[in-house]
Amino acid sequence: MRISRSTSPRIGRRELLLGMSSLSALFCVQATRAATLSGGALRSGVVHQKFMSVSSLLVPHKLNETIGIRTADAMIATVPDFPEHLEQLASFIEAKKPADVEELMEALPDVSLKNAAQSIIESWYTGAVQGASTISVISYEEALMFKVTSDVMTIPSYAISGPNGWTADAPPLSQLPIF
Amino acid sequence: MVNETKYDVVVVGTGVVGCLIAEQALDAGLSVLMLEAGPKVDRQTIVENFRNLPPSLRHHWDAPFPPPPWAPVLETRTPGEENAYLDLTGPNATAYQQGYVRYAGGATWHWAGICWRMTPEDLKLKSLYGVGRDWAFDYETLEPYYARAEYALGVCGPTDAALQWPPKTPRSRPYPMGPLPLGPGEQRFTDVMAPLGLQNLPAPQARNSGVSYDGRPACCGNNNCFPVCPIAAKYDAATALPRIEAKGGKLLTNAVAYRIEADDRHKIQAVHYYDPHRTSHRVTGRAFVIACNGIETPKLLLLSKDDRHPNGIANSSDQVGRNMMDQPKLKATVEMSEPLWTGVGPVQGSSILNTSQGDFRSEYAGAMFRMENMARGSIGAAEALKKGLYGRALDQExxxxxxxxxxxxxEHEPLPSSINRLTLSDKKDWLGLNRPRIYYDVGDYVRRSAEQYTIPTLKKMAAALGATKFDLNPEFLHSDHIMGGCIMGKDPSDSVVDVDCRSHDHENLFLPGGAAMTTGGSGNSTITMAALALKAADAIVAQFKTA
Structure with a gap:
């Protein structure tokens, strides 16, 4: 496999294509067809609204709509059968009206829908979308995995206090932050 | 072929060693040219590179530093990629997968900033314990250079002598700044280890503690010292380069040195380098400093062989490329019922060093223990998501x-061994230069230490922490402290450089840094490299004065 690499030291913002199947690395910048990452205003379409609606049940936290739009676009572009799975999840929720994610996951009838739901949850927590052959990085500091410990643990590269402003004190493990 | 102006001092490499020497030479009124194989990249680009990585790659310290084709380094982003540059062989090849950066600033971009001095005993392994080699000078000779290096880099450390390292050893100057606070994880680790007789010391570290220093801000605990400090609170050579240029130093980036040229009288006359268009250039000077790390320096010397120097430049002893060292590292993941809470403060802020000293060193290696202080949120999330959890159960897990x-x-102290050897691979890089081939065996001294001493100690530490799980990776790994390939000694027949890191064979060639280190000790190598750099700088300046 040929190495295809820019001579620029800059890694392209948010979109990385990783060739994981050979000894060499394919590591280059790729624009997705959704082209949502140019920094312009993002507009929410029907699919995006459906994605946010499904996400709000799957992930019981405050969700950032801009990140949701970008995540949905990356999933449409890179995750096989995503639009169909999203449609099925939305229909199931509409019909069964589960009270929370626990009830929904218990009730989902097949593995592929459970996996689709799990991959949506994972994208919100990691800030990245695992596609068939790509990983799309959507957000860093807004990834929900950091919120779970935001009362004590640093988001690497972001300061949590100031010069010598930290101590050995830590809050109780059981005290989950609200986010 | 293009000719450049003749400089007093030509420095190959822009890491900590190259920058310290360049600045000392400039301050003494000498003209300086620095050659750097890679590009000059701004901090924010590297920080953004890090944040834009897929979560699984954010612990690959090489990943935010994609090398240009002409300045390759070992990369680990995809399986098998680590074999594309360093040609590693031997029973512990994995333990020599050294990470470094070929950018302006060198590996200081992603060093941990930790500055443990070596001890008086570390410099006398042969006479005290009958193993390894003795250094060509004692600790008292090195001490003033350690102090200067601590001020040059801006090292914070404890004011309490009982918490300083080496123990019971006079310091000529206090640390320029007091210690950084410990977060909850390192404080708990310190408290739990103490009853075991394991003293977890606050690390001396090149991070600004509470105040700005040398034009850089105070550390704010961003917990990202490697792969890159986002605010330059940690010393990195990239912050020294603008000052060097302001003082009149000339910096040439994307200039890959590939040949050192000596004349009939073994005096070095020039360095040849390739630019990214594969065009060769020749730069001339009066003194030459090769400071492009412990792998690239011996590689360049071996690449420079000619009719008069058939084993390479500086290699009449046949010791160039031998004695390759690093501290072979073992890692164990522990899980406890009580929280530790790492991830507050720098990624490394303390270590246990009293385990590195003792008469047992006649039998097996001393070692340094520590608990990493990196935030583990992304690791915890990956594990919890793998379990298929959701909702409140996911958050709790x-x-x-x-x-x-x-x-x-x-991390185990290595012994210099002639079999651990860097040679030129028959495999070539993008420029057509031989890649480094390195044979590496950690040796029985380290293996005995792991079996009899360090693994049992790790298990005791885990038990004291209340570990419910203890997962030891039994494979020796690299610590990225590249040492030994141009070993220092008094005898030109079995060493490469003298006490000032001057080549025994070439009076105007200096090879300072990790490659010159006679032994490695258990601690991080940078402050010793920096001390040797300042000693070499003094010798260079003195040589010009007497010329």
Whole structure:
């Protein structure tokens, strides 16, 4: 496999294509067809609204709509059968009206829908979308995995206090932050 | 072929060693040219590169530093990629997968900033314990240079002598700044280890503590010292380069040195380098400093062989490329019922060093132990998500795994051994230059230490922490402290450089840094490299004065 690499030291913002199947690395910048990452205003379409609606049940936290739009676009572009799975999840929720994610996951009838739901949850927590052959990085500091410990643990590269402003004190493990 | 102006001092490499010497030479009124194989890249680009990585790659310290084709380094982003540059062989090849950066600033971009001095005993392994070699000078000779290096880099450290390293050893000057506070994880680790007789010391570290220093801001605990400090609170050579240029130093980036040219009288006359268009250039000077790390320096010397120097430049002893060292590292992940809470403060802020000293060193290696202080949120999340959790159970498990797990690390002191050798591979890089081939065996001294001493100690530490799980990776790993390839000694027949890191064979060639180190000790090598750099700088300046 040929190495295809820019001579620029800059890694392209948010979109990385990783060739994981050979000894060499394919590591280059790729624009997705959704082209949502140019920094312009993002507009929410029907699919995006459906994605946010499904996400709000799957992930019981405050969700950032801009990140949701970008995540949905990356999933449409890179995750096989995503639009169909999203449609099925939305229909199931509409019909069964589960009270929370626990009830929904218990009730989902097949593995592929459970996996689709799990991959949506994972994208919100990691800030990245695992596609068939790509990983799309959507957000860093807004990834929900950091919120779970935001009362004590640093988001690497972001300061949590100031010069010598930290101590050995830590809050109780059981005290989950609200986010 | 293009000719450049003749400089007093030509420095190959822009890491800590090259920058310290360049600045000393400029301050003494000498003209300086620095050659750097890679590009000059701004801090924010590297920080953004890091944040834009897929989560699984954010612990690959090489990943935010994609090399240009002409300045390759070992990369680990995809399986097998680590074999594309360093040609590693031997029973512990994995333990020599050294990470470094070929950018302006060198590996200081992603060093941990830790500055343990070597001890008086570390410099006398042969006479005290009958193993390894003795250094060509004693600790008292090195001490003033350690102090200067601590001020040059801006090292913070404890004011209490009982917490300083080496123990009971006079310091000529206090640290320029007091210690950084410990977060909850390192404080708990310190408290739990003390009854075991394991003294977890606050690390001397090149991070600004509470105040700005040398034009850089105070550390704010961004917990990202490697792969890159986002605010330059940690010393990195990239912050020294603008000052060097302001003082009149000339910096040439994307200039890959590939040949050192000596004349009939073994005096070095020039360095040849390729630019990214594969065009060769020749730069001339009066003194030459090769400071492009412990792998690239011996590689360049071996690449420079000619009719008069058939084994390479500086290599009449046949010791160039031998004695390759690093501290072989073992890692153990522990899980506990009680939270540790790492991830507050710098990624490394303390270590246990009293385990590195003792008469047992006649039998097996001393070692340094520590608990990594990196935030473990992303590790906890990956594990929790793998379990298929969701809702409140997912949040609780991420929090538990982030807080109640830790990484224990032990780094063993290496012995210099002639079989651990860097040679020129028959495989070539993008420019057509031979890649480095390195044979590496950690040796029985380290293996005995792991079996009899360090692994049992790791298990005791885990038990004291209340570990419910102890997962030891039994494979020796690299610590990225590249040492030994141009070993220092008094005897030109079995060493490469003298006490000032001057080549025994070439009076105007200096090879300072990790490659010159006679032994490695258990601690991080940078402050010793920096001390040797300042000693070499003094010798260079003195040589010009007497010329």
């Amino acid at each position: 991420i929090r538990r795994l982030s807080a109640c797990t830790g990484l224990l690390v032990v």
